[in-house]
Amino acid sequence: MRSMGGSRRIEMVVEMSAAADALTRAGIRSRHPDYSDDDVRLTAWRLRWGDDLYRAALPDAPILPA
Numbered sequence: 001m002r003s004m005g006g007s008r009r010i011e012m013v014v015e016m017s018a019a020a021d022a023l024t025r026a027g028i029r030s031r032h033p034d035y036s037d038d039d040v041r042l043t044a045w046r047l048r049w050g051d052d053l054y055r056a057a058l059p060d061a062p063i064l065p066a
Helices: 006-031 037-049 051-057
Strands: none
Touching: 006 037, 037 051
């Protein structure tokens, strides 16, 4: 990692973040196949941010089981 340039390290972080998000969404989809794309997106955000921040940022959004 130290021998990599800064831009390559940033690229790796972005790739790993996207992979983690995809795994989170796949897990939500496997547990809740009836969820819409919006439901999956909102549930992923709630898991990532925690309930307090989710409610503060999106006060009218549903709280769905993860």
